[in-house]
Amino acid sequence: RERERQSRSRGGAEREGDTESEAIWSFQKIQVRVVRELEKKFSGKHVVFIAQRRILPKPARKSHTKNQQKRPRNCTLTAVHDAILEDLVFPSEIMGKRIRVKLDSSRLIKVHLDKAQQNNVEHKVETFSGVYKKLTGKDVNFEFPEFQL
Numbered sequence: 001r002e003r004e005r006q007s008r009s010r011g012g013a014e015r016e017g018d019t020e021s022e023a024i025w026s027f028q029k030i031q032v033r034v035v036r037e038l039e040k041k042f043s044g045k046h047v048v049f050i051a052q053r054r055i056l057p058k059p060a061r062k063s064h065t066k067n068q069q070k071r072p073r074n075c076t077l078t079a080v081h082d083a084i085l086e087d088l089v090f091p092s093e094i095m096g097k098r099i100r101v102k103l104d105s106s107r108l109i110k111v112h113l114d115k116a117q118q119n120n121v122e123h124k125v126e127t128f129s130g131v132y133k134k135l136t137g138k139d140v141n142f143e144f145p146e147f148q149l
């Protein structure tokens with residue numbers, strides 16, 4: 001969040017901190033090194049960083065939108081769950097996503113990760129699935145397919 005603080009000595013406003021998305025982006029630059037050091041320190045346990053995000057409720061039909069601000073897209077349930085998934089697999093990129101609906105109407109999300117990062121991420125795939133299930137309640141399966149054009 002961007003906060004402005006009134007400077008008494010100068011009489012002007014100065015910027016203190018940056019927006020949340022800038023903070024996440026700047027942390028991701030050093031995240032790989034931090035994770036590597038923490039995994040060494042905790043003797044091989046998997047370490048995952050996920051940004052804190054807020055899910056705002058769907059506005060009621062009878063509420064007057066004139067007095068309220070519209071709900072931002074990045075605060076919807078779907079957007080937050082997608083962002084959690086992005087944070088979870090960070091060094092790797094999500095190349096594609098499929099939702100498989102089984103006959104018993106249960107859903108399985110198949111996430112296709114970047115084949116180039118397979119060596120770095122493959123041993124953590126079960127941890128990613130468990131963490132995502134605990135946070136969102138959704139089943140997810142990670143794969144490393146070879147895409148052909």
